[in-house]
Every structure is written in structure tokens, then in C-alpha cells.
Amino acid sequence: MSTPTRRRTVRxxxxxxxVFEQGDPAAPTxxxxxxxxxxxxxWDDVAADLARDHHVVRYDVRGAGESGAPAGxxxxxxxxxxxxxxxxxxxxxxxxxxxxxxHDWGSIQxxxxxxxxxxxxRIASYTTMSGPCLDHTGHWLxxxxxxxxxxxxxxxxxxxxxxxxITAFHLPYLAPxxxxxxxxxxxxxxxxxxxxxxxxxxxxxxxxxxDAVRGIELYRANFRPTMGRPRxxxxxxxxxxxxxTRDRYVGTYLSEGLExxxxxxxxxxxxxxxxxxxxxxxxxxxxxVREFTARTAAERAGNGRPAEGDGxxxxxxxxxxxxxxxxxxxxxxxxxxxxxxxxxxxxxxxTAELASLVGPKAxxxxxxxxxxxxxxxxxxxxxxxxGVPDVLVNNAGIGHSGTFLQTTxxxxxxxxxxxxxxxxxxxxxxxxxxxxxxxxGHLVNVSSAAAYLPSKALTAYATSKAAVFxxxxxxxxxxxxxxxxxxxxCPGIVNTNITRTSTFSATTAAEQAAKQARAAxxxxxxxxxxxxxxxxxxRAVRTGRAVVPVTPEAKVARFLSRLSPGLLRLAARLNVT
Amino acid sequence: MAAMPAFPxxxxxxxxxxxxxxxxxxxxxxxxxxxEPGVTERQTTAELRRRLVAAGxxxxxxxxxxxxxxxxxxxxxxxxxxxxxxxxxxxxGMPYVLDCAPIVDGYTADIGYGGKVGENRVWDRLAADLxxxxxxxxxxxxxxxxxxxVYAAVDxxxxxxxxxxxxxxxxxxxxxxxxxxxxxxxxxxVNVFGFGVRTLQTLGRELVTERLHGRSPLWADGRSSRxxxxxxxxxxxxxxxxxxxxIKFEELLVVTEDDAHWLDDDLPHVxxxxxxxxxxxxxxxxxxxxxx
Numbered sequence: 001m002s003t004p005t006r007r008r009t010v011r012x013x014x015x016x017x018x019v020f021e022q023g024d025p026a027a028p029t030x031x032x033x034x035x036x037x038x039x040x041x042x043w044d045d046v047a048a049d050l051a052r053d054h055h056v057v058r059y060d061v062r063g064a065g066e067s068g069a070p071a072g073x074x075x076x077x078x079x080x081x082x083x084x085x086x087x088x089x090x091x092x093x094x095x096x097x098x099x100x101x102x103h104d105w106g107s108i109q110x111x112x113x114x115x116x117x118x119x120x121x122r123i124a125s126y127t128t129m130s131g132p133c134l135d136h137t138g139h140w141l142x143x144x145x146x147x148x149x150x151x152x153x154x155x156x157x158x159x160x161x162x163x164x165x166i167t168a169f170h171l172p173y174l175a176p177x178x179x180x181x182x183x184x185x186x187x188x189x190x191x192x193x194x195x196x197x198x199x200x201x202x203x204x205x206x207x208x209x210x211d212a213v214r215g216i217e218l219y220r221a222n223f224r225p226t227m228g229r230p231r232x233x234x235x236x237x238x239x240x241x242x243x244x245t246r247d248r249y250v251g252t253y254l255s256e257g258l259e260x261x262x263x264x265x266x267x268x269x270x271x272x273x274x275x276x277x278x279x280x281x282x283x284x285x286x287x288x289v290r291e292f293t294a295r296t297a298a299e300r301a302g303n304g305r306p307a308e309g310d311g312x313x314x315x316x317x318x319x320x321x322x323x324x325x326x327x328x329x330x331x332x333x334x335x336x337x338x339x340x341x342x343x344x345x346x347x348x349x350x351t352a353e354l355a356s357l358v359g360p361k362a363x364x365x366x367x368x369x370x371x372x373x374x375x376x377x378x379x380x381x382x383x384x385x386x387g388v389p390d391v392l393v394n395n396a397g398i399g400h401s402g403t404f405l406q407t408t409x410x411x412x413x414x415x416x417x418x419x420x421x422x423x424x425x426x427x428x429x430x431x432x433x434x435x436x437x438x439x440x441g442h443l444v445n446v447s448s449a450a451a452y453l454p455s456k457a458l459t460a461y462a463t464s465k466a467a468v469f470x471x472x473x474x475x476x477x478x479x480x481x482x483x484x485x486x487x488x489x490c491p492g493i494v495n496t497n498i499t500r501t502s503t504f505s506a507t508t509a510a511e512q513a514a515k516q517a518r519a520a521x522x523x524x525x526x527x528x529x530x531x532x533x534x535x536x537x538x539r540a541v542r543t544g545r546a547v548v549p550v551t552p553e554a555k556v557a558r559f560l561s562r563l564s565p566g567l568l569r570l571a572a573r574l575n576v577t
Numbered sequence: 578m579a580a581m582p583a584f585p586x587x588x589x590x591x592x593x594x595x596x597x598x599x600x601x602x603x604x605x606x607x608x609x610x611x612x613e614p615g616v617t618e619r620q621t622t623a624e625l626r627r628r629l630v631a632a633g634x635x636x637x638x639x640x641x642x643x644x645x646x647x648x649x650x651x652x653x654x655x656x657x658x659x660x661x662x663x664x665x666x667x668x669x670g671m672p673y674v675l676d677c678a679p680i681v682d683g684y685t686a687d688i689g690y691g692g693k694v695g696e697n698r699v700w701d702r703l704a705a706d707l708x709x710x711x712x713x714x715x716x717x718x719x720x721x722x723x724x725x726x727v728y729a730a731v732d733x734x735x736x737x738x739x740x741x742x743x744x745x746x747x748x749x750x751x752x753x754x755x756x757x758x759x760x761x762x763x764x765x766x767v768n769v770f771g772f773g774v775r776t777l778q779t780l781g782r783e784l785v786t787e788r789l790h791g792r793s794p795l796w797a798d799g800r801s802s803r804x805x806x807x808x809x810x811x812x813x814x815x816x817x818x819x820x821x822x823x824i825k826f827e828e829l830l831v832v833t834e835d836d837a838h839w840l841d842d843d844l845p846h847v848x849x850x851x852x853x854x855x856x857x858x859x860x861x862x863x864x865x866x867x868x869x
Contacts, residue, residue, distance in 0.1 A: 325739055333820075347737070354739045357699050358820060497736065 003051040010059070012087035013080050018066035019059040019088055023051035028124075028293055029093040032058045033085065035104020035131065037179075037187075037212035039065035039205050042103070042275075045282025050289060054099075057092045059084075061106065063214040065207055076221040078134070081109035082116060089122055097124040099293045103278060105218055107131025115233035115261070125296035127240040127289050130250045130274055134222060136261055137254060138230025159251045169219040176213045184209035194248070195275045203279070238264040238299065240292045242285070245440060245483040246273040266292065266310045266335075267542075269390075269440040271483025284438060309360030310335035313389045315382060317369050317426055318396025320347025322496030323446060325354075326534035327393050332359025334538055336391065339382055341367035343396075369396045369422030379429035388437045391541050393444040394426040394468075399498045401515070402505025404459045411505055412460050419464035420471075427475060431484065440483030442541045445472045449492045449554035452561040454572035469547075476546060487540040490558065491533045492551030493526045526551075584808045584833045590684070590758065591831065594810065595841050597679060598686040598829055602844055604628040605675045605690035614669050614694055618643040618662035621675070629679045636765040638678030638685050638756075639772045649674045649691070650823030651746040651816075661771060669695040672822045678812075680773070683758045687812035689827030690845065699822045706738055707824055708850045710815040711839070718806050718830065718837040725802040728752055732798070735817055743816040743823050745798075753813040755783060755794035756829060806832045810840070 006021045020040055030050055032043045040058035047056045060067040062084055063076065070076060089098045100123050102110035111133035113119060114126045132140075144152040169175045183190075187204055191197040205211075239262045243252050259265050268288055272281050291311055314331045318324040319340025325347075332338045332355035340355070340362065342348035348364035355362035363386065367378045382389060400407075400415045423445050434441035448465035450458055469488055476486035499519040504512045528551050536550045549558045561568055586594075608625045621643040629641070644651075645665045649672045654660070667673060671694055678687040691707075693700045713734055717727040731752060735742050744752045759779050767774045783794040793801040796811065814827035829840040 321736070329739075350737070350739055353702075354819070357702055 015068035029098040033102035033106030049286035064211040076217040078112040082113040120236040134226040135230040135233040138227040179212040312336040314391035316393040324395040326530035330534035338362040341365040370417035375425035392430040394423040399502030406505035415460040435482040485544040490549040492554030601686040622662040634679035636680040641677040647821035650818030689825040691824035728798040743818040753796040
């Protein structure tokens, strides 16, 4: 460890708390709060990294490590834990509010502090991992019990199965005995085998057995009282929620609807387990914290919407018009920085200009997605100038109509080059960046209802889109190990200019123009706006939904393709152009 | 079929039309200066009507309209009744649109005035881009393109800009309509569904006579507008929107047998564009001088 650690003691509620400081005291203060059964040592890597440009403060919470332990169960109530937190913050940074970072039980108690009235005066920002606010969770449970939809019941069941240990902790004798009779000794192996944490000297600390037994009181003192009668706990503090994709204890959907309580919420995903996030990816966590403290500090100074948005970066191909443009705007409105590319640079620039009006500053590039080398160069340029994207929307595509015998080799190549190779190049170039960074991400591939709706008149187009559909399914299976989600969007008939650029096999220029005009009229009459597809894409990025048919006809076709594919094979014989 | 009618107005008529249009825009500007956060749409149309009547207006082609906030982009409009001024209150940063059509001695104006209170970057962009449509429409009409094709050209420009066509929300999807000198003797000041009784009489008569010539006094994108611009006066009202902001202008276009021009260039939105153009030029000059 490069920076020396200074130890001091802070008194709170009759107990003495062991506080550890690193870094320049004049720099912004970051306060790290550990969970159960840990001590401040769980933050070693994160603290060392942050100490380069922050005043890093950690402490052992009451009952753990070198801090004192309260006599009874009541001493472990959340209000006392929050008082400790404020006492430490007051002692180490009396004039400036602190940036709070917390994990597990540290996060639960920090929520208590963050949602206290007026907390925004003492807490500048809050980065939370794997520890929800118990009041918010109480409301979450109530909402799902009141509206027991299959989805809600599934979530309740899933979270219930992952919370068995909470019930176990409420039973007398069992949990303390387990810790005393061997679990503490076995803990390093649990971390190694179940949590994929490389064993290291000094962790877990020598006080583990005592801390683990005492800390059971955290569960017993707080779960039933708070969850049984949840309070309304909103907060003005900017919160960064880091969801750990391989967390065994806290389900990702526990944070669904958190915006109700936290208007200024930033969601990030980290591909890591409950403990491996801190013990294996400390530098990545420190990077997330650094970004967030810088951004909230700028927001405080500027008193307004930051030019940086919520920190997410999204890339949209074919962003010059139609679904691409609408998606770029929707993502910008949602707070993401957007980079759009298109063959038509002027159109892409226009999209970027509009996106900058409704969101953070956006940028435009001229790229031919069919050109693999150009896509690689584009990905490198984006990474160098704007960073690694969190979202990639492979939207660029062209329409083509013609039966198999009418379609020439050249036409086949053009359709496959743009519609299929464009997606492959995008996923390869940007997927590699996302996987290397290790923070997860999301790929959105715009396929089509034609992917599962055969038609003799759309042979090349439907083939290319079906390939994208399957490509996405295979990618999803591979990328899940990297925490990268993949969504396939099947829009259906949407009113965009794809009809104006579509080509038709075996037609003269005049016939083609007439057919384009006819198709455009049909699409305009259908009148389904690209903005609704964009909304579906933004939702898919948030929920990680795998396959999203958008228009009613796309949904019906999807249903029929599974119920009765033979019927669709018959319908494919109809002449639709 | 009858031959193409000659241009039916004298210079004197045009001068009177110009006067009424100036009067209408003048009143709109006065209301724009009066308007402030807290007033409702209904209060605004009442103020607009009061000022118009005080300036000598005798009848209205249609009742005055005022739209605030996202109503300027006709968001969530389901029924035509929603066009009428409502109880929406103006707030800081909101865009607004005033639309009125006063008649003096049978000479009709029909104007649209877009504004904002406070800061609104989206509005600024839309307001600047609106200039493109004034030039485009004039160029297309001077080329004597069929009116439905002009409409399509405007649509293509709107798509390129990334905006929404909002004039298609108007009854009949119209971007414009013909304006004549009303000579009928119905009761002045009485309106049905927002349109003056005299307007409806005139419009009804026009619909019939124009129909006989295979033309329409309403300018939309359908089959009935598939004809060259009819000589006469057209109130043209391109209305564009982006997210919760809409803006339009509406003014009279003079179409002669072989040419066309805007009745008047001395209007608030044109003056705004000219000023912005000069400012841009002078900033550029400043930059050049600073570079020296």
C-alpha cells in the first residue's frame, strides 16, 4: 500500500469507533462503509486506488473489528448506525459534505443516513452496492403482494429463495453456533469457492468469528421492525446504484422502481459477485466512485443538469433517421451521452444536434457498418474520445424485396453486408471493448418481425434479419458471462424512411420508385411512430429483455410463429408486393 | 372546364389585406409583451380579442386561439374541441402560440405567432429552423408544383430536420387554406365550432365552386390538392413540433397566374431571422477581427 494509513478514534453513542484515514485531507472526502461479516479491510484495494486523489476515510462499524460493541440488541438499530456514520463524517470533514460509498450492511445503514431529512447537507453523493434501503424494500414487498402478477410472484419467490439466511439468522442459537463451530474457520474457503475471491493474507481478519456472531444482531434488530412497517424515505442525495450481476444475495430487480424515492438516480452494472466486486475489482469500483464524485461535485457547483449526463455512453448505428434517430434521442433524454453514426454524416450530425438539445452533448460520425475495418476504427475512436460505451444499438439496416430467383448475387451481398455483417462488426468491435472493461453493458440488435415471418417476397431481407435474431441468441449465451445483455428488437411495420431506400429485385428504376412510393404510403398509413420503438429499446436496455416484438402485428406474428409455424409457412406463399 | 381565373385582386385590395395582417400581428405582439407566467390560455385569447376589437376588427374568420406548453405541439389532442383555449397556465420556460383571424371590411387576415417565456433551447432551434419552410414553400409554389407535392416537400424537410408535422393535426390535415374577401351578409360575430358564420358561408360556397374546377380551397396532402396553386390569396401555416414544443407562422401568400410572393415581409418572425442573420454575420466579423 503506497499511502500511509492514519488511525484515530471517534466517540459516538458511548462507543469508540476505529477510523482509518488515507490521502490528502484537503481533497474531497470519501467515506467507505463495510458490510457483514467484514471490517474496514474489505475496502483495502478500493481505498488505495481512491487515495490518489481523494481523502479516503474508513471505519469499523459498531460491533466489528477494532470498534466497540453495544451491550444489547437495541444498540444495533439502524438509527444508531446512522448516528455513527454522521459522527465520523462530522469528525473527518466538518466543513464539506462527504461522498459516501457502501457495501452490504454498510449500504443498508448508509441508506438510513442518506434518507434522513436534510441528509443532502452532509452527504454529497452516495454509491451503493448490494444493500437496499429496508424501508424501500418493505414498500417493494407490499407492492408485489398487493399486485401478485406472475412476474411479481416470480420476483418474490426468487428473492425469497436467496434470503434463506435472513430467516436462519432470526432463529435462536443456530446462526451463532454455526459461526462458532466452524463457519468462521471455513469462511476463506467459502469466499474462494462460492464467491471466486483469491485468498489473501490478513483477510478475513482475526476478529471474524466474534464480529460474525455479534453482527447477527444487525438482522434481528432491524429486519422485522423496518420491513413490517416501512416508512416513506425519499432522498435528495444523488445516488449511484451499482448492481452486481452475480450477487447471490441481492436480486437485481430489488431496485425496480427506486426512482420513486431517489429522483437523482444513476444506475451502473458491474459484472462481479457480492465480494469479488471489492476484493477482485477494487480498481473498477474506485473508477465508478471517482466518476460519480467528480460528476456530483460539478453538478453542485453548476446547479444544473450536467453536460455529462448520467455517465452512460450509448452508440447508435444508422442514427441519421427513423428508428436510429428516435432511439438516439430517447437515450439522450434518458440521460445517456450518445454517439451516432450513419452513412449520411449531415443526417447523423442533425441527430446529434437534436440529442444535445434534450440530453447531454452528443457526437456524430460517418461510418459504413458493412465495412469491418471502418467499424473497428470507429470503435477505437469512440473509446479514445468518449470512453467505452455502455449501450450499443445496432440499428443500421436496409430493406430489400424480391423472390429468390429474382434476387441477384449482388443484391444478396448488399443486404447481408449491411443487415448481418453490420451487426456482426458492431457486436465484435464494441462487444470486445465492453468485455475487456469488465463493467458489463448492453447490446441491442434491431432485427425484424420478418425474422420469424417468412415471405417469398422478402427472401434476402428476412434471411438477414433471421440471422441477426439467431446471432443475438448465441451472443446472449456467451456474453452473459461478461455481464453484457443482448436484446433483439423486432419492430414490425414502422413509419420510417427505410421504404424510401428499399430496393426491389427485377424492376426498372421507374417501377422501383413507384413501389417505394407505394410501400411508403402503406407504412405511413400504418402510422406506427419510430418513437415507440425507441421507447421499447430504452426499456429493453433497462430490463434486459431478450426478445422484444414492438408493433401489434409483430407480436401476433411472433405468437403465431410459435403456435402454428405451418400456418405462417403457408402464408409465406402470398404475393405481398 | 372554365379557364384558370385571373388574379382577382387589385393593388388596393392587397394593400387592405396587408393592413389587416399588420394589425393582427401588431395585436399578437402586444399580447406577447403582456403575457407572463400565471396567465391562462382563456385569459390570453380574451386579451387578444379585446385588443383586436379595440383596433377596429368587426368579425373573425375563426375565434382566437392560444396554446401553451406541449399544447403548442398538439400533444395528446384527441378531439377538435381541444384546440380551444383552456385553463392551462403559462409557466417559466414554456412555449406558446397565438393564432387569430380578424376581418375588417371583409378583408381577412389569418396569422400565427410563436413565442416563449424565459429560456427554452428547443424552442430557439425550432424558431430558427422555421425560416427554411418559408423559403421552401415559396420556391415550390413559384415553380408551380401541385399543392400536394409542395405539402410532401414540406413533409420531407420536416423529416430531415427530425421534427413532427403538426399541421396535419388541423381539421383536414391542412397546411393552408384560401382566403377571399367575405361579401356575405350573415350575422357578424356569431360562430359555430369556432368558425364565424360568414366564414362557413364563404368556405361552403368556395368548396362547391372550386370543386367544380377540380380544385380545393383547402391545401392538404390528399387527392383534392393535386392541382397547381390557384391564383389568389392563401393563408399558409406550417406548424412543426419537437418533443413538447411546437411553433408555427401563418401569413398570406399571394399566388398570381405565373408567380407568387409573400404578401408582406415586415413581420415579427421575418424580422427575428434577419436580426439573427445579422448577428451571426457580425459575430463572424468580430471573430475574424479578433483573429487578426
